[in-house]
Amino acid sequence: MIVAEEAVDRRVVAMVLRTGLAVACALMAAGLTVTLARGDRHAHVVRLFEIGGDQSAGDLLLAAGVVVLALTPTVRVLALVVLWAREGDRRFVAVALVVVAVLVAAAAIGHG
Amino acid sequence: MQLSGAELAGLAALGVFAGWLGALIGIGGGIIVVPALVLAFGYDIHLAVAVSLVCVVATSTAAGSAYVGEGLAHMRLGMALEVATTVGGIAGGLIAVAISPRTLSAVFAGVVLATAVLAWRGREADAPEVVADGGEPGPGPGAAGSPPPSGGWETPGTLAGAYVDPRSGVLVEYRAERLGLGAGVSALAGMLSGMLGVGGGFLKVPAMTVGMKVPIKVAAATSNFMIGVTAIASLLVYFARGYLRPLVAAPIALGVVAGALLGSRLAARTSPALLRRVLVAVLVFVALQMALKAFGVDIGR
Numbered sequence: 001m002i003v004a005e006e007a008v009d010r011r012v013v014a015m016v017l018r019t020g021l022a023v024a025c026a027l028m029a030a031g032l033t034v035t036l037a038r039g040d041r042h043a044h045v046v047r048l049f050e051i052g053g054d055q056s057a058g059d060l061l062l063a064a065g066v067v068v069l070a071l072t073p074t075v076r077v078l079a080l081v082v083l084w085a086r087e088g089d090r091r092f093v094a095v096a097l098v099v100v101a102v103l104v105a106a107a108a109i110g111h112g
Numbered sequence: 113m114q115l116s117g118a119e120l121a122g123l124a125a126l127g128v129f130a131g132w133l134g135a136l137i138g139i140g141g142g143i144i145v146v147p148a149l150v151l152a153f154g155y156d157i158h159l160a161v162a163v164s165l166v167c168v169v170a171t172s173t174a175a176g177s178a179y180v181g182e183g184l185a186h187m188r189l190g191m192a193l194e195v196a197t198t199v200g201g202i203a204g205g206l207i208a209v210a211i212s213p214r215t216l217s218a219v220f221a222g223v224v225l226a227t228a229v230l231a232w233r234g235r236e237a238d239a240p241e242v243v244a245d246g247g248e249p250g251p252g253p254g255a256a257g258s259p260p261p262s263g264g265w266e267t268p269g270t271l272a273g274a275y276v277d278p279r280s281g282v283l284v285e286y287r288a289e290r291l292g293l294g295a296g297v298s299a300l301a302g303m304l305s306g307m308l309g310v311g312g313g314f315l316k317v318p319a320m321t322v323g324m325k326v327p328i329k330v331a332a333a334t335s336n337f338m339i340g341v342t343a344i345a346s347l348l349v350y351f352a353r354g355y356l357r358p359l360v361a362a363p364i365a366l367g368v369v370a371g372a373l374l375g376s377r378l379a380a381r382t383s384p385a386l387l388r389r390v391l392v393a394v395l396v397f398v399a400l401q402m403a404l405k406a407f408g409v410d411i412g413r
Contacts, residue, residue, distance in 0.1 A: 006265050010180050017177035025369055028362040035359060043113045043359035048351040062358035069169050070347055073340035080187060089268045092188050099191060102198040106345040109202060110352030
């Protein structure tokens with residue numbers, strides 16, 4: 001049943017988006033709390049490829065929240081790759097993989 | 113960059129306002145967040161755009177999950193157009209970090225003014241909808257003889273789909289046409305999104321409705337579904353190049369999510385027409401202020 005398969009696709013995608021947003025918000029809220037509790041109100045620049053270096057715990061949590069938020073739509077694309085592959089929709093599996101490749105390229109170009 | 117307690121509270125309030133307004137009248141928060149950060153908080157426009165992109169991803173993720181659950185967003189159409197919007201998003205991010213803040217402010221002023229004109233004219237850009245014979249709800253693809261599910265569905269391997277209009281109960285079938293045109297406009301929308309920290313729906317929705325013959329409800333839902341992926345393409349460029357300050361982004365992003373939840377609960381009790389008029393007035397004011405800034409006129413804070 002195509003409609004039943006699509007209902008599963010939509011449930012999975014909606015769950016991925018909701019879960020990712022909730023985790024990202026929790027991390028950012030925790031980061032804000034830790035930062036303010038320490039009395040540190042300096043808004044540091046955090047670079048994507050330098051996360052985990054010499055940042056404070058607050059900055060790490062804040063940056064992790066942004067990273068999880070950015071990863072959420074990417075995970076949604078990857079989820080659709082798997083779901084459409086199971087349904088044999090090879091054309092759109094290929095399209096989704098191109099989107100993933102472009103996003104990887106975006107990070108690489110930004111780094112370069 | 114040291115933030116005061118009042119500044120942090122102001123950032124959160126800005127997020128709540130942008131999320132609330134966005135949920136009520138269907139605009140992304142970026143068109144509010146970027147000028148507010150530049151004009152009211154005095155931040156560099158590159159930081160404002162990077163922060164706004166975080167908010168755009170948050171808004172799109174929240175709204176996208178609702179639209180997908182309802183079946184209105186056509187995920188395959190969205191994915192096909194995302195190829196173009198992400199490439200455009202990278203280009204926009206690279207252009208934005210290469211040009212001066214004044215040039216970027218001038219482009220932003222133009223886009224805000226165009227958005228004000230579109231908001232004033234309303235949402236008349238609907239596409240002709242193909243209704244099933246007799247206007248009665250019919251069976252969905254692959255479900256011959258069975259009652260249709262609520263919401264909508266898409267035909268695997270194609271850009272076709274259908275949805276049941278919740279007001280009339282009528283089945284609306286459609287097939288997206290002229291993918292090349294849609295992809296071209298989407299690439300431009302992605303580029304503007306990456307340059308200016310806005311969602312770009314004001315370009316994608318008309319392209320889908322007028323150019324690709326997709327019903328307005330599906331186009332709006334699909335555009336929202338796509339915006340998050342488009343925004344992260346350019347957000348990754350800003351984030352990797354050191355334009356993002358998470359302590360500035362976090363209170364606004366949290367505020368946007370809270371404001372969107374609040375706005376969606378108040379939507380039924382608020383007049384969209386009144387809000388639209390207020391929005392137009394605000395956008396015209398913002399466009400003029402950004403244009404003055406672009407031409408070096410110091411307007412103070």
